[in-house]
Amino acid sequence: MQKDSIFRQVRRDWRACFERDPAARNALEVLLAYPGFHALFWHRILIHPLHRLGLPVIPRVLSNFSRFLTAIEIHPGAEIGAGLFIDHGSGVVIGETSEIGRDCTLYQGVTLGGTSLRREKRHPTLEDRVIVGAGAAILGAIVVGAGSKIAAGAVVVKSVPPDCTVVGVPGRVIYQNGKPADPVLPRVDMPDPEGDAIAALAQRVEALENVARKLEEADGTTTLQ
Template identity: 45%
Template sequence: MGFIKRIKEEIAVIRQRDPAIHSAMEVFLYPSFKVMLHYRIAHKLYLKKHYFLARWVSQRGVRKTGIEIHPGAEIGKGFFIDHGNGVIIGETTMIGDNVTLYQGVTLGGTGKEQGKRHPTVGNNVMISAGAKVLGSFTIGDNSKIGAGSVVLEEVPPNSTVVGVPGRVVKRDNHALPQEELDQVNLPDPVKEDLSSLHHANAELTNRIIDLERELRVLKKQEKSDIGG
């Protein structure tokens, strides 16, 4: 893809996903746009094994935006970082198409792995603010990671993850368009567990009441039989 076409694509993605952008000119001030320009240049240098120059370009992008993308990371089309300050993307990270990250997201390693040590993120994935995805595993297509979650193991496609450590709540197996990917409408597994416990407790309470009632009836029958 040519340089001009790539810029037009970046502008279109940002305008589509951020309602705060009112004109194409504003996009040029946007951190996501700036850092992706630096990343594309740094990535080309990295592939040509100009590692120092690649990191130099990359670090200039970090200083300007607060977003750190290692030049070795592989990023697909339609990538978008909303706000973005504090986002970190590690060297062996692989990101598919139409992925959205929010501020404070880390796609990192555990510090104990060699070779491929960062996550692989599928297509149409949203990772909410402050989420940490650590390790060499895959986040399946059409999945959502809730804000503040810490994900340490593989996520199946079409899933939602929330909590620390992250817990998977499976969803219907269908692709989720970007307009349905938001940080608010997420399931709460703790609330669901409490609701299940409350329901089970209510059933046990009702069963005990029934047993006590049956016991009283039996006692009355025994007294009646003895009296007769």
């Protein structure tokens, strides 16, 4: 990932608030009242550099303090490109080995989480200009391609090609390059307990109907069609 100076990164974050939040009124308001900007500011100028120096404990304590102030949890190890906009922010969690490209947007409640318990790359990589909607979870060491949009509430556990729109649980690609997605595009195979339960019930009802039909035939009655 190409790196800007810390100053450029902070300036780009600050601009991103204006570019991507129609509610942003003026510079002072963003400086004083945008928790997403504050969390990123402390991550960039202090917490992440201390983590890179290998300092134990202190970066985690500072990131916890930043979380206390902003309700946004960014692990000190997360690599974040310039121009990230975290809108509202409450409940955002960015895991240790997450990598975020330039000019991405995260809404409140987004989780960039891990699925492995090993000390390895276990969090997602977002390429440039990815948008992740409120409450979405992107889990595991997967890659979300540049310009893709993850819908509010989606759960994504497989890599997503560039310029896609992904919706639902499990996340599935519904648009790629502005066109309805080819059905062979990656879909996430996750257990569907509700669907399985409904299918099992339908089978059971059919079996019971067969039994009832046989009893009626033996009885000479016809209630079931």
